[in-house]
Amino acid sequence: MNIVEVKNLKKVFDGNIAVDNVSFEVEAGKIFGLLGPNGAGKSTVTGMLSCLLGPTSGDALIDGKSIVKNPMDVKRVLGVIPQDIALYPTLTARENLKFWGRMYDLTAQETRARTEEVLKIVGLSDRANELIQTYSGGMKRRINIAAGLLHNPKVLLMDEPTVGIDPQSRNHILETVKALNRQGLTVVYTSHYMEEVEYLCDRIAVMDQGKIIAQGTQEELKQVVGREDVIRIKVSGATEKIVSKLKEIPLVDGASLKDDAVDILSKQGHSVLADVVSALNQSEAKISSVEIQEPDLEVVFLHLTGRSLRD
């Protein structure tokens, strides 16, 4: 059964189309990923789903309630974790959660009980009486998540919940999302981090320039790449200029640079390998390893757009 049904959502700002006829469904109890680079339109979609922005056209049903016709009903079943830390820094974590609990229509007694429960979920019960402004970035993110869980939502909408935090806090958040999902919570997870979406999500929609350019399970998406080989070259000193030159090599279908690796897409990987290595050697880049890999979501995006997720 689909608990989220998004139908032809469109949002136009001052004549610019930010979201263009986006449609997807999310089955109850699953984690759905919305993957795309910054500016792809993901946050506008989450803004409309959380009833912050009215769609220019289209609609979405969450637990059968329309975001256009029944926004108040939608807000009661939807937990929203915003991309920004939306908390009061001079209140303690516990005071913040109690405030948000009351704003979600919980009684004083329910708020007290749920505050303690969500503090346990995010692992901050022992620090709950400290002011938010004294917390690390990761701890703030965890309380930011806790505030969206207070009213026991049926669907959790998470917008880039791990931006700007340390790996340890990031892992904690990812494990928390997994644990919540195991308890039956449906999650719509928005991110530009391919690894997070790969790790968490049952189904994924890839967004670019306001549109969904592909969606399905990870396997289905990887099949989009088809028979193309993915050559991943670990390299130091590579630049976008070098990557542009690599794209000009005959039979290379796409190239992208991510951290210290260059990904090359080609239907004849073995044929282009020598030219690619030669081009890199002529530049100032130093190769440390070369391998032909299974495609991942980064490669899928590269295949679909010719650009990296970070472009």
Next chain:
Amino acid sequence: MKLLTVALKDVKITVRDREALLILLAMPFIIIAILGLALGETFSGSPRLSKYDVAVVDKDKGELAKLFIDKTLKSDDLSRLLKVTEMTEDEARKLVSMGDLAAGIIIPKGFSEKIKRGEGGKLEVIGDPGQKIRAAIVEGITRSFARRVSAVTIGVKTPLNILVESKAISPLELPATTGLLTKEARSAVTKPFIRVQEETKAAERGLSAIQYYSAGMAVMFILFSAMFGAVSLIDERHNMTLARLLTTPSRNSSILGGKLVGVFFIGILQFSALVLATRLMFGVQWGNSLPGLVVLVVSTVLASTGMSIFIAAAAKTTKAAAAMSQVLIQGMAALGGSMVPLQAFPDWLKNISQFTINYWAMNGFTQLMNGKSFEVIILPSIILLSFCVIFLSLGIWRFRFE
């Protein structure tokens, strides 16, 4: 009730904000203390009279000198103002020249006799140039006594002459008749002719500087709570807590209403604290009408609350809101009488000042402080509530949640 939840959250945040507390409570209190104590009793052209020492040099030792000292200078009325000490002329001149005494009155030898003989007398007042107003008061009292003595002398002599000329009495009966008339005259001379305003005309007495500035600064700084309210609203928008509030099942009216109720609560707490503190620390009298004071404080705070949403709607950033507030607050405070009493303004400026919150609030508070009753705050309160309605309407119309 979500409105109250939002309001109480804001009160809690403000109470923990040291900068806000400094501006809302400490600053006005310090300014009241500095201005009030510095300007003291010489404020607003209506000095509040405090008791001071005056020397009297009685070289006359006659009947009129005794009347002047005992029945006038040491009368119940004037003894509340003057502490009269008799001393020698040298002592008096020395103490006045050193500034230890505000003034000295010298009654010359033979003063009473000369007056009785109708030759006229002269009283001398020496004053300390550093205590001009006090010396002027003593001079005024002395001059007034002298005028009265002159009037009575003429008044006694003229009817006696008329009686003799009209042959209503014979010259032989003159001494007896004079005795009767001068008895009446003596009583006329000693009739109280100067009173301390505070006792008889409380409603018209002047305000002390500390009183005036307690009202002036409280009204001015209540507008700063409007600034903090506006900044808090814009902060909620920038920190995304407003967006998060809008994702909860809460009506926009509850959220905005809660913010405004929060500003109102903070304003009431601030004003009450300032009234109490000035009462306890400086003995400031805020009037005799508690209902009047309460209604006027509530009206003033409501006007300020309305101003907060107006600023929040007009300014996009907290910096812009703070700058706009400063201009509005300082402008209204200067024009509305929070800084300088309106008596000092030319008429055209007084007309402009009526467009400020401060003018009407000060109008009400100063009248209450002058002992007037509840009725005097009705018009100022209605106008302050009109400010609130206008600011609220404009603010709500222009405020954007997104």
